[in-house]
Every structure is written in C-alpha cells, then in structure tokens.
Amino acid sequence: MSKWEENVRKVVPYVPGEQPRQEGMIKLNTNENPYPPSARAAKVLQAFEEDTLRLYPDPTAAELVNAIADTYQVNPEQVFVGVGSDDVLAMAFMTFFNSGKPILFPDITYSFYDVWAEEFRIPYERIALDEEFQIVPEQYFAENHPNGGIVFPNPNAPTGVELPLDAIESILQHNPDVAVIVDEAYVDFGAVSALPLLEKYENLLVVQTTSKSRSLAGMRIGYAIGNEKMIRYLNDVKYSFNSYTMNQITIAVGAAVFRDREYFQETVAKVVETREWAKEEFTRLGFSFGDSKANFIFVTHKAIPAKEIFQALREQHIYVRYFDKPRIDNYLRITVGTREQMQVLFDFLESYLNQER
C-alpha cells in the first residue's frame, strides 16, 4: 500500500442486484414494478422544454415536495426529497446518528444499513429476528438496549414480514431520546404506515420511495416525512453537500406521477393480487415463506437447496435474488412480476422440481 492510501476512507460497498439486459428475460431480482409508470410521466417528458436546462433546478424541489405533501396530507415543511430513498437514508444516518452509542437494526434486513454505518463511522448492533423472522420490539427498548438510534424497514426486507403499528409505537414509546427511522420502501403493497404516529412522536422519520410502488426506479426519487424540525435538520445537511440533488426532469415527472392516484392504486392492486395467487402456487410446489406484505416473497423449498434453484432459474434467464448469508442462505427473494411472468416461473419450477434426482 502506498503511503497516501493509508488515509483513504475505506469502505466495503453495498452490492446491488444485477441488472442484466437480455431480451425475453424475466427479471424478478430487484423488486422493480413490472408495470410502466403513470402515462403522465411520458406527457411531462414530451412537453419538457430543454431550454430550461440552462438554469439550475429549484433547490427546494417545491413542485415535487408539494405533490408529496398533498398526497399524504402533511405540510410541505414535513417533506424531504432525495435521489432515491438510499440517498434519503444516507442523509438521515449522517444527520441523526451522532451520539456515539450504537444504532440498532435487525440482523436480517436491508444490507445497506451496515454499509452506511461503516462509511459514517457510526457504531451499530444487529438485533436478531425471532425464528419466524419477526422483529422483537422489546429488544429495541432503550432500557434493554441503550442505543443511539433505530432503523428498520416495514415490511422488512428481504423477508416481507410486517411489524404491526402498535409494535412500532411501543418502540417509539421506549426511545424518546433518539431518532427512529422506519424505511417504508414497500409499505404501499399492504402494510400499515407509521405516518399517523408523526402526530405523537417528533423523533420519528418515515422514509418512502417511488422506486417500487410508483414504477420509477430509474428516476431516483425517495422522500422522508417527519416533524418540521427533523426535516430542517435533514435539509441543512443536504444543502451542505449539494444543493441541487433533484434535477428539473425528475421534479416534473415525480410531481405528475404523485398526482395520478388512480393509476397508482390500480397498479398496486394488480401486484397484490398476483402476490396472493403466487403464494398459493409456491405452497403447492413445496415452498414455505413468511406472510409477505411487500412486492416480493421470500421462499425456501422443503427439498431443494435455494442456491441450486437460483442457478437453474438463471439458466432459463429468470433472475431472482439469492443472499449467501447466515440464516437466509436457503432462501430466494422473488419479486412479484406480472401474472404472465409468474406463470413462466411456476411452469419451469413445476417441471424442474418434479424431475428425477
């Protein structure tokens, strides 16, 4: 190692799911929405006047912030926006987790949390899920686990399991002195949002994204909703980094997509319907899984190791996600695609699982 390298901030980066580009592939590995975004996105793009690109965008992204505030019936001062919820979460870690005490998150969860903690030198502790992959709320109470903050997804990833609202509230009741971040990337697919708790707890931050339920993963729009004070602290940190994270096109497309509520509800309903049918099919084929409230199902098979199934699917250009990690290395996380895509998956699994071994 050269001398200068000793002073490099070294990080082990997060590894996102692969993005193969093959014609006819079935991509069920990164929880994207199988349906296109609202037609209003195309309208905005077509009408966009490129001359305005000379100018810097609105640093407050007011048009987008207002559309989000209207959607959730909150004040615009309660809304923070960023480049995907990954950006929002990273900013939130930097802003709120500075006590020197370890932050807490589940042992099986979104694998970006420990990466940010390492990057920002935030000590952390992983709290084990129970045997059913459930979060045990008492384990997060400050008197049981002194901590510098809490973060977890609801529903959890990659399990899809929901934590009920009263359990979330109990965690807040027992942690008045730290920020509690609920990452609701998948909440629109049937879990209960923690947003109503904002009225009672000023240290709660709810983070959501347009990447899954609103079919805009390629646009990169995430947002946080919280108490005005929290949002001001977040914006102070963001503007100290880069005042213009949200570009003009993103702001305009995002705002239009939030205003199309009907299409949003339709698409989410289709995904949920396909998910419930897929659960029956997985059961019929000998898989078991927790009761997912997300747009993916985390399955394990009674006889065939997950890694083998993963490889066999890959050869068919059916991409799912496999995590070679303790406790979950016999599971596959399978995104809910269209009914047709899922049928192809089940047809293949049916013949694959029935072949002689």
Ligand SMILES: *Cc1c(COP(=O)(O)O)cnc(C)c1O
């Ligand atoms: C997908 C996901 C995110 C981030 O998504 P963005 O595309 O950055 O908005 C955050 N948290 C969890 C748990 C996710 O699964």
